[in-house]
Amino acid sequence: MEDIVALEERAKELRCLYAIDAVLADRRQTLESVFNRIVEEIPAGWQNPSSTGACIEYLNRRFVGPGFAEGAPLMERSLSLMGLGVGRLVVSDSTAGAMSGTSDFLEEEGELLRRVSRRIEEFLEWKHAEMLGAQTPRDRNHWAWRKRFAEAMAGALEAGRFGVSRIYLGGSTARGEAGPGSDIDLYIQSDGSEGQRRELSLWIEGWSLCLGQVALEQTGQSFPEGIMNIQWLDAEPDMRQRAEYQELTLGRAVGSDG
Numbered sequence: 001m002e003d004i005v006a007l008e009e010r011a012k013e014l015r016c017l018y019a020i021d022a023v024l025a026d027r028r029q030t031l032e033s034v035f036n037r038i039v040e041e042i043p044a045g046w047q048n049p050s051s052t053g054a055c056i057e058y059l060n061r062r063f064v065g066p067g068f069a070e071g072a073p074l075m076e077r078s079l080s081l082m083g084l085g086v087g088r089l090v091v092s093d094s095t096a097g098a099m100s101g102t103s104d105f106l107e108e109e110g111e112l113l114r115r116v117s118r119r120i121e122e123f124l125e126w127k128h129a130e131m132l133g134a135q136t137p138r139d140r141n142h143w144a145w146r147k148r149f150a151e152a153m154a155g156a157l158e159a160g161r162f163g164v165s166r167i168y169l170g171g172s173t174a175r176g177e178a179g180p181g182s183d184i185d186l187y188i189q190s191d192g193s194e195g196q197r198r199e200l201s202l203w204i205e206g207w208s209l210c211l212g213q214v215a216l217e218q219t220g221q222s223f224p225e226g227i228m229n230i231q232w233l234d235a236e237p238d239m240r241q242r243a244e245y246q247e248l249t250l251g252r253a254v255g256s257d258g
Helices: 003-026 030-045 107-130 142-156 173-176 194-219 241-242
Strands: 052-058 061-064 074-081 086-095 164-170 184-190 226-232 246-248
Touching: 003 030, 003 107, 003 241, 030 052, 030 061, 030 107, 052 074, 074 107, 074 194, 086 107, 107 173, 142 164, 142 173, 142 184, 142 246, 164 173, 164 226, 164 241, 173 184, 184 194, 194 226
Parallel strands: 184 226
Antiparallel strands: 052 061, 052 086, 074 086, 164 184, 164 246
């Protein structure tokens, strides 16, 4: 029964992300319309939709959704544009923590909040560039060249040497929505030692810095610390993650001696 409940919760979160992606995909909308629609969609992804509400604060303006309660337990995430703070995304739940008395929100809800806020930031990057008249045509496909380089890197990676089982592409590049300032999100399932992870991190850092220079030439956006963002996975992705990730082909078989 617990497994069924957990799967139902993950399905709710995934439907919430899909709904928000659909909102953000319509680039003809004003910021006001986008924010008002997002705060309406957010509660459906939380464990208690009927007592959950959301609020977006952006450049001293507030967009408050139904059910948002200032005095209730809150979780929040800052919103940044080009490295500068421009606001925050806040979720309230008037019944959070009432049963257990130990934790107001689920860990998975924190991850969902992170994913939603990142999607909003990517939209803001695009909208900001559009308003400045600097938006490059959509057929430039910022996601496409990012994906090609990620595939090339995975193809050159020696899985056995670094103790890598699988590597996945995620985020805006996997969704085909990457903007000029987007990172390349990599999710690496590793069975190796801490030493192998450190060695792999240094190996990827070289690629990341090189691709940051490519990104600068392609978009004018600077990535002084590199363009690749690594997340380590200690187990196979769950149902929700699999729907968002694209597995990349490793260059050598797992466990190869080279």
